[in-house]
Amino acid sequence: MTNKINKTPRYLAVELLERVEKSGAYSNLALNQAITSNDLSKRDAHLLTNIVYGVIQHKLTLEYYLVPFIKNPQKLQNWVKQLLLTALYQQLYLDNIPKRAVFNETIEIAKVKGHAGIRKFVTGVLHAIDRKGLPKIEQINDPLERLSVKTSTPLWLVKQLVKELGEKKASSILSSINQAPKQTIRINTKLETKEQVIESLAKEQIVATPSLVTPLALQIESGFIPTSETFKAGKVIVQDESAMLAVESMNIAPNDKVLDACAAPGGKTTQIAANLTDGMVYGLDIHKHKVKLIQENAKRAQVQTQVQAKQLDARKVSEVFEKESFDKILVDAPCSGIGLMRRKPEVKYEKQLADSKNLHRIQVEILNAVAPHLKVGGILTYSTCTILDEENQQTVTEFLQQHPEFEQVKTQTAANLKPERKELGLAIYPDDYLSDGFYIATLVKKN
Known part of the structure; x- marks a missing residue:
């Protein structure tokens, strides 16, 4: 039984979730590795993926449900907690799995991974949940804490989104992020x-x-x-729909010389290159292996003759390029990635508001570094995959205060998204089109 059970999706899910929480492993990479190395069938791979992503996505909600049944949470081993969370997730969110199957295999995993005491403990918790039922989220008095638990979003992020966008919009965004991402x-x-x-x-x-x-x-x-x-x-x-909008808004001409300052893995670089004939796009990244990734993607897209990938920190462009040498510059800046919560659920637990403040400083530094290399009349496009204002309009505003030669104009897209908005920048929220959250600003260099 041991050899058989440690290859099952439920057993592997517990191991993966433990690794993601302990070492910060990326869930998508860990999943791919587990599916390949265990030679899982399509059905088992689907169940494993569903459980892992589901538990990460609903982590705070599931932990809230578990609280009344754990007397000494500080003594609970991490893998045992993950095992109980997987059992809860299957019961609450997967309709086609019988309770008996969930109970039996959860108890069997407890026996195989632990000892008799753990098996007894897990059995007791499962039967207590079945007997008493789960606590109601509606009984949480504080509305922001209630929204945090209901949508499984850290309280700091709930408060920040409510502060920036109001409770109605924040609630709409957070209610949408637990839906499956579109391919x-x-x-x-x-x-x-x-x-x-x-x-x-x-x-x-x-x-x-x-x-x-x-x-x-x-x-x-x-x-x-x-x-x-x-x-x-x-x-x-x-590529996500929102991620395509930054390059789309740049109106690349066939002979443009373009700088993609933070280019890896090359999705936007190849999008720029697809519009070029005599022009060239220079894709920069600080890491050698990521530069190789840009080159590989350019080759697969058959645009390698329009792409030059270079290993370079975007803040050091003056060491390689002449001033006023580019028609267009894209800064798809390093950011907190909060707009990707639907696609990468762990991102919401990994970040703090302090991360946004640190990234804001780096973002302004990159914009300051590339600005002198844009021709007069050229366009500097700034984009992020976050929905926090500190990394979006606040970054742009600080840059404009330091660079009066630049002016922000209204960002336009081919489908004319959000035409009635008053803001010049374009913010796409996860609930707008059920795509990733994204922000784009368009800056023109004046005489």
Whole structure:
């Protein structure tokens, strides 16, 4: 039984969740490794993925439910806690799994991983939950704490979003982030039209429908893109709809010389390159292995002749490039990634408000460093995948205060998103189009 159970999705889920919490391992990388090394069937891989992401996504909610049943939480071993959270998640969120199956295997895992005392403890907790029922979230008096537990979002982030956007919008955003993320792709216009891509995918039994966010995107209704021939041929790039908007808003001309200051893994670099014929895009990253990634993605997208990838800190561009040498500059800045909560649920537990303040300083430094290298009349586009103002408009405002030669103009997209907004920058929130959260500012260099 031991050999059999330690290869099951439920057992592997406990091990993965323990590793993610203890060592900060990335859940997506740990999952891929576990699926491959254990040679899991498609069904088992799906269950493992569902449990791991589900427990991470609903972690604070599940922990709240568990509190009344654990007398000494400080003495609870991490793996035992993860085991109980996986059992709770399956009972609450997975309709097609019988309670008996969840109970039996959870108790068996406790026996195999621990000792008789742990097995007895886990059995007792499961039966107590079954007998007494779970505490009601509605009984939490404080509305912000209640929203925190209900949406499994740290209290500091709930408070910050309510402060910046109001309770109604914050609640709408946080209620949307626990939905499954959409699988979206960008059409490589260098190689094929939208119609050709849809047709190519259909031949591979992959159903794709046009996006309302951008004409460059397709939503995948069924099928797995990374193993498709269409993907391998470079005709499509896996990318979120919101992430495509920064380059789309730049209006790249065929002969532009463009700097992509923070380029890895190269999604936006290849998007820029797809618009170039005689022009060139220089993609920078501080890490050597990530520069290689940019080059590999450019080659797969068949735009390598328009891409030059360089290992360079964006704050040191003056060491390599002449002043006023670029028509367009993109700063897709390092950020807290809070806009990616749906796709990378662990991000909301890893970050603190202090991280945003530190990143704000780095973001301003990068903008200051690249500004002299833009031609007069050129466009500097600033983007992030966060929804916190400190890293978005506040960064842009501080830069503009130091650079009167720059002016912020209204960011425009092909689908004319949010035309009625008063703000010049474009903020896409996770509840707007069920895409990633994103921010884009467009800055023009004046005479």
